[in-house]
Amino acid sequence: MSDIFLPGSPPIGLILRRSARARRITLRISQLDGRVTLTIPKRLAAREAVAFAQSKEGWIREHLEARGADICVGLGSELPVGGQMLRVVAGKGRSVQIGADEIAVPGAADRVGARLGAYLKQVARDRLAGACDDYAALLGRSYNRITMRDTRSRWGSCTSDGGLMFSWRLIMAPPEVLDYVAAHEVAHLAEMNHSPAFWAGVERIYGPYKVPRGWLRKEGNQLHRYKF
Structure with missing residues (x-):
């Protein structure tokens, strides 16, 4: 090439x-x-x-x-967290703090993007682990591990040995979208396919899923514009 x-x-x-x-x-x-x-x-x-x-x-x-153009995340930029647009501002102390319309990131200005990216990955892992625990209990199945990646072609996956993988960028999507992807992958613990039985399982543990699924198809690619 x-x-x-x-x-x-x-x-x-x-x-x-x-x-x-x-x-x-x-x-x-x-x-x-x-x-x-x-x-x-x-x-x-x-x-x-x-x-x-x-x-x-x-x-x-x-x-x-x-x-739209790619967005380099830094002080003054805006990005979605949980579907809500937040402005990145300089923070104090040691921890990233999320407010009503701002996200405060402490540290050197040239490290804000990297630090915020690392923070969001951890929040995504915690949030997805909780959602997967809940949906796995409803399904009556257990998973073996959760892995966070920055995948380009899929939002999540499930392996035959019970390994769940998710894109950490789901933390930027609305909460119901993150929950839907968690339920989708957990449902694969019972059905490793996309048969009617699989979709019935998704609806049983999550509920109606067409709206969040449609959001991902229409808006999901925008989450990849943010560069940390």
């Missing part, structure tokens, strides 16, 4: 991926990080890929604008 740029204001970075199986140029914009990838036949000249991208420039810029 190689990186090239589409001229303009601002210029757009293009990731050029050559594939022996590609028969034509294909273009993909990641809704997670806004990366624009061109997959091209192995022997096609790079200039032809750029020309193709230029012919699609309006479409590319429209989609990137709709996604």
Whole structure:
């Protein structure tokens, strides 16, 4: 793979991926990080890929604008916690403190993003562990472990040996969304599939799930815009 740029204001970075199986140029914009990838036949000249991208420039810029730019978290920035937008301000003492409309982070300004990210990961773990305990009790099954990751393609998973994995970014979503994902993965302890029996299990331990599931599909990718 190689990186090239589409001229303009601002210029757009293009990731050029050559594939022996590609028969034509294909273009993909990641809704997670806004990366624009061109997959091209192995022997096609790079200039032809750029020309193709230029012919699609309006479409590319429209989609990137709709996604929004990445947000580097620091003093003065805003981010959602539990679905509520909070402004990041300088804190005192040793602990991160969440207020009605602010989140106070102590320490050096250049470390605020990293410190806040670490704090949110721990809060996410505590919150998800509590939710999983409750749903596992309702299901009558137990899990073996919980792991937090910053996954790009899924919000959670369940292994055959009872291991649960979640994206820590769920702590930024509304509480009912986090709870739904916890119930979804716990339900896999009984049904390792997405059969009608599985969805019946989700509804039994969580309740109606279409609204939080829809929120994830529509808004979930926005949570990946925040860079810590």
